[in-house]
Amino acid sequence: MNLLEKLDAAAVARKSLLPNGVGAFGIPIEEVFSATEARIGDRRVLLLGTNNYLGLTFAPECIRAAHEAIDKEGTGTTGSRMANGSYFGHRALEREFAEFYQCSSGIVFTTGYQANLGTISGLVGPGDTVLIDGDSHASIYDGCILSGADIIRFKHNDMVDMEKRLRRLGDRVETTLIIAEGIYSMLGDQAPLAEIVKLKNAYKCILLLDEAHSLGVLGETGQGLVEKTGLLKEVDFITGTFSKSLCSIGGFCVSNHPQLEQLRYISHPYIFTASPSPATIASTRAALVLLSKGSDLRKQLWANCTQLYSQLKETGYLLGPDPGPVIAAVLDTPQQALQLWQSLLEHNIYVNLILPPAAPEGKSLVRCSVNAAHTPEQIRYVGDTFAKLHSKI
Amino acid sequence: MTESNYNEIMQLLCDRLSVLTNSDTQITPDMNMISQLSIDSIKLLNLIMEIEDTFDVSIPINALTDIHTVRELADLVHKIKSDS
Structure with missing residues (x-):
């Protein structure tokens, strides 16, 4: 296999992760409206796949x-x-x-x-x-x-x-x-x-x-x-x-x-x-x-983190050991993770998809990044949507 | 380390690889662990951790880039154990 053929092999693997023409990695974001919302394709989505923990992108x-x-x-x-x-x-x-x-x-x-x-x-x-x-x-x-x-x-x-x-x-x-x-x-x-x-x-x-x-x-x-x-x-x-x-x-x-x-x-x-x-x-x-000086932002961030972590845990998702702004649902197979990621996007929620070998121990992750600018209603919608999709994966 | 220690390392590697490949294939020292035995990176790291504990050594992960065959892995473990 020559150098270019190696890249072709990688491209074949990547194409298996392109559901309905939307790639899970490097997804095109057409417009950014705020620290919590953007447009992907025709959808106005909630952003839970950024690391904007204090929500300061538009400060x-x-x-x-x-x-x-x-x-x-x-x-x-x-x-x-x-x-x-x-x-x-x-x-x-x-x-x-x-x-x-x-x-x-x-x-x-x-x-x-x-x-x-x-x-x-x-x-x-x-x-x-x-x-x-x-x-x-x-x-x-x-x-x-x-x-x-x-x-x-x-x-x-x-x-x-x-x-x-x-x-x-x-x-x-x-x-x-x-x-x-x-x-x-x-x-x-x-x-x-x-x-x-x-x-x-x-x-x-x-x-x-x-x-x-x-x-x-x-x-x-x-x-x-x-x-x-x-x-x-x-x-x-x-x-x-x-x-x-x-x-x-x-x-x-x-x-x-x-x-x-x-x-x-x-x-x-x-x-x-x-x-x-x-x-x-x-x-x-x-x-x-x-x-x-952002202790109030941190309080809001942690309230959001605790709310989403608790809701996902109660639903039955396997999560990391500590609540925090990075909340990852651990799934056994890449197919399960991809299905959940795609379903969340169809419900206008953008999160991160992480597959082996990037994810630990051969597992796959659907990772949310919570921020201080998310409203309690937005967090509740995300938690409710995860709950609705739990039985389908 | 002695020759018997080296043989012990080789034997352990062959035994463990036999279990990991889950087949009746006879493991031989010059087999390529990835192309012939289909050992993926996660299985290899788990095997390495087991070897490390058995022989009380730590194998630097950057030393593994040149390791392809069972013999090369046995040689590396033997060298690290001898130097420690």
């Missing part, structure tokens, strides 16, 4: 800031910070992230994916080890592969397995980076951070926590799992994304280790890419202010 403060930045600095930076320089906004946002996490320094990356890629590949290299959760996001896996370090997986959130693997490393723990996530994107469950920190300290490793899905969602000021657990000072490096609760695009890493600054000179995903546009940086800065 006037963020839109105004983006407009002003375009007027003042143009549409793009046209190159990397290393070559073209760092704008005031890049440096300001880095300071603001560092202050938000009470850290000495911060780095902004062009995407959340690159934040993990750049941080991990900057921290470890060939001969080092990364110890990662089995359900880690692709950006973590890819960062580890790029680094050339040995990649050891532990079973998802299984601290006995993690400890066993730390013990097996022997002297190599000295050059081992542990990586966990605040909220895991597949099942929406949280890392057992207190136990991870205990093991990290016992074995004297470095710990990186990705707060991509938990930023804005957990903790009084929205720092994430570090704030909810009171373990901010125990985590060496925190990464995250702007594309979820902050409603733009980009990523960051903060730390109290002064060595973080060296990543600017060795990390290819930071160096060899264009820096975030002025509008992106400006709207992110405005969103970070709203996020840190």
Whole structure:
């Protein structure tokens, strides 16, 4: 099979997932009406397949800031910070992230994916080890592969397995980076951070926590799992994304280790890419202010999460262990998941479809992302529709 | 590690693969686990975890990219065990 024939084989598999001409992946969204509604084809749909957790995509403060930045600095930076320089906004946002996490320094990356890629590949290299959760996001896996370090997986959130693997490393723990996530994107469950920190300290490793899905969602000021657990000072490096609760695009890493600054000179995903546009940086800065003061938004978000999680559980769906903004119904086969996904769309509800091998343990997922802007009526409609469809899958 | 340890690894791999393939096919060291034995990535990862616990080693997942045959997997486990 030559290179192009391999792609043809993948295309055949993909075509089996195109019911009635509508693709489950990369679905065309014709118009966006609000943080909760859009048009897909001829349907006005409820959006439960976005990561807009605080519902800030149309926040006037963020839109105004983006407009002003375009007027003042143009549409793009046209190159990397290393070559073209760092704008005031890049440096300001880095300071603001560092202050938000009470850290000495911060780095902004062009995407959340690159934040993990750049941080991990900057921290470890060939001969080092990364110890990662089995359900880690692709950006973590890819960062580890790029680094050339040995990649050891532990079973998802299984601290006995993690400890066993730390013990097996022997002297190599000295050059081992542990990586966990605040909220895991597949099942929406949280890392057992207190136990991870205990093991990290016992074995004297470095710990990186990705707060991509938990930023804005957990903790009084929205720092994430570090704030909810009171373990901010125990985590060496925190990464995250702007594309979820902050409603733009980009990523960051903060730390109290002064060595973080060296990543600017060795990390290819930071160096060899264009820096975030002025509008992106400006709207992110405005969103970070709203996020840190957004305890009311978080209360609304959690009320919505609890309502939908309870309703789906009562109906009999198998869900992840923790209620949260990521609520995934676990199904045995891709066909069941596809049927449920398609039926939900026919009821004007857009959710995410996740199939093996992306879904854990060979299962398939129909995943909802809840946000603070959903009304209780919208959440109830989604729950009722899931209930109506339960007997048909 | 000794030759007997290597044989133990090979024997365990052949036994487990025989169960996983659910057939009467005689497993031999040079069989390709994916193309000949139809072991998918999830089954392979489960097999790896079992091997890891049996021999008290951790196998880096990036070391598995070059592993195709039963013998190559046995060699890798043997090397990691010998180095530990």
